[in-house]
Amino acid sequence: MKKTYQKPAISRRQMGITSKFGTPQTSGFQDNIEGIPVSELTAAYGSPLFVYSYPRLKEIFQNAYRAFSKRYPKVHFAWSYKTNYLQAVCRSYHQLGAWAEVVSEWEYELARKMGNPGNRIIFNGPYKSPRGLQIAVQDGAMINIDSFDEIYEIEQIAEDLGREVEIGMRVNMNLSTLQSWDRFGLNMESGQAFEAARRIAASKWLRLVGIHSHIGTFVLNAEVYREQVRKLIGFVQQIQQAESIKIRYIDIGGGFASHNKLKASIYPAAYQTIPSFDQYAEAITAELLNAFPAAQLPTLFLETGRGLVDESAFLIAQVVATKRMNSGMRMLVLDAGVNLLFTSFWYDHTILPAENKAQLNQEAHHIYGPLCMQIDEICNTIQMPYLEKGDQVVISPVGAYNNTQWMQFIHLRPNVVMIGEDKSIAVIRQAENTEYVQQLEALPPWLEKDGKGRSAKG
Numbered sequence: 376m377k378k379t380y381q382k383p384a385i386s387r388r389q390m391g392i393t394s395k396f397g398t399p400q401t402s403g404f405q406d407n408i409e410g411i412p413v414s415e416l417t418a419a420y421g422s423p424l425f426v427y428s429y430p431r432l433k434e435i436f437q438n439a440y441r442a443f444s445k446r447y448p449k450v451h452f453a454w455s456y457k458t459n460y461l462q463a464v465c466r467s468y469h470q471l472g473a474w475a476e477v478v479s480e481w482e483y484e485l486a487r488k489m490g491n492p493g494n495r496i497i498f499n500g501p502y503k504s505p506r507g508l509q510i511a512v513q514d515g516a517m518i519n520i521d522s523f524d525e526i527y528e529i530e531q532i533a534e535d536l537g538r539e540v541e542i543g544m545r546v547n548m549n550l551s552t553l554q555s556w557d558r559f560g561l562n563m564e565s566g567q568a569f570e571a572a573r574r575i576a577a578s579k580w581l582r583l584v585g586i587h588s589h590i591g592t593f594v595l596n597a598e599v600y601r602e603q604v605r606k607l608i609g610f611v612q613q614i615q616q617a618e619s620i621k622i623r624y625i626d627i628g629g630g631f632a633s634h635n636k637l638k639a640s641i642y643p644a645a646y647q648t649i650p651s652f653d654q655y656a657e658a659i660t661a662e663l664l665n666a667f668p669a670a671q672l673p674t675l676f677l678e679t680g681r682g683l684v685d686e687s688a689f690l691i692a693q694v695v696a697t698k699r700m701n702s703g704m705r706m707l708v709l710d711a712g713v714n715l716l717f718t719s720f721w722y723d724h725t726i727l728p729a730e731n732k733a734q735l736n737q738e739a740h741h742i743y744g745p746l747c748m749q750i751d752e753i754c755n756t757i758q759m760p761y762l763e764k765g766d767q768v769v770i771s772p773v774g775a776y777n778n779t780q781w782m783q784f785i786h787l788r789p790n791v792v793m794i795g796e797d798k799s800i801a802v803i804r805q806a807e808n809t810e811y812v813q814q815l816e817a818l819p820p821w822l823e824k825d826g827k828g829r830s831a832k833g
């Protein structure tokens with residue numbers, strides 16, 4: 376689409392030289408998503424409004440897949456359900472070839488309902504319910520155990536079924552530049568992971584076929600993955616030599632950063648610090664290719680979440696009030712707050728006016744949401760033109776973790792739409808209403824009548 380000419384403007388800077396607190400966001404505007412005017416989207420579907428772009432989602436997935444598959448012959452992405460379990464999002468990834476990665480019985484059920492057979496579902500997490508484990512074992516899912524307790528539990532299930540069950544094991548490790556997520560999986564340095572591998576090898580009912588580790592999230596240094604993979608390879612070689620174990624897969628979890636801006640980041644734009652998929656892929660696959668002969672390469676699994684989906688979604692919000700605070704700083708109240716944008720606790724999202732306001736002076740603003748709660752702050756300081764009630768903004772990227780961690784609190788959750796490759800718009804989740812929110816509630820008999828003695832059922 377031809378870009379709209381934006382007249383140059385001189386704007387007064389009230390703050391904003393680069394400092395340890397970072398630089399303020401630069402101005403600009405976003406009046407459309409995939410060529411569809413923002414005003415048209417909200418006129419049809421209301422405000423606030425989550426908007427997913429399928430073309431963008433597809434492009435990012437294909438770039439990521441290409442970065443790995445051109446380097447490594449046996450690679451699968453498994454969609455991390457907790458990052459976003461809107462059905463349209465999950466289905467998009469599955470159609471593009473991704474397996475599923477889940478961390479609870481409920482997520483497992485969602486993945487099955489999406490049409491994934493058990494053997495294309497990776498089951499992770501520190502708590503897999505007994506029923507969830509039973510089903511997953513019977514389905515032949517890839518279960519990565521998190522503790523000794525799970526070894527014993529699956530062993531019992533296998534014995535009850537009278538057949539051997541293949542499992543993977545999550546491990547954790549010390550890394551030179553990243554704090555260890557040692558509450559998940561079994562530790563390598565302490566020997567715990569080795570002990571667990573030996574325990575599994577000694578079992579008549581279990582076979583260890585995979586090693587999993589997820590080192591963290593928003594990992595900004597691709598070289599940390601090199602270190603992770605090196606350590607995993609060392610561990611695999613150690614257990615393969617010591618026991619009659621043959622590891623078929625290495626699952627390195629998720630953690631790639633998206634093009635968002637962490638609050639503490641001193642860089643004004645995300646792309647200055649975020650490694651590309653090629654950089655991540657190079658660090659990960661080079662180590663594997665060096666360590667194993669071609670015929671013995673393990674299958675590589677990636678459970679990338681935010682790195683795939685974040686940039687495919689936008690949140691359109693409206694200014695519902697403006698004010699000047701005691702500090703003198705101007706503030707905006709939006710109709711979307713932390714109830715919809717959980718990630719604003721750690722990101723400074725890009726927030727752009729939905730109209731070209733270049734002719735207006737910019738000044739520093741606080742941006743708040745609509746909740747009657749002090750914590751409902753979307754952005755602490757941002758340079759914005761002088762927006763007024765009724766003006767709209769587009770907040771991005773918002774595709775990761777918001778539509779799973781959003782809350783129905785004070786305000787109901789709004790419509791979510793997806794724009795297709797042909798620019799058609801589909802509602803992928805309807806705005807909630809009171810009936811939806813209360814449908815699982817009931818009044819006990821002694822509370823059925825209201826204050827005037829009338830039955831609540833009418």
Ligand SMILES: Cc1ncc(COP(=O)(O)O)c(C=O)c1O
Pocket residue numbers: 455458476499500589591592593628629630631678679680681682775
């Ligand atoms: C086991 C596991 N895999 C994958 C992910 C997805 O991580 P990310 O969204 O950082 O890629 C997570 C998230 O915490 C996780 O715990």
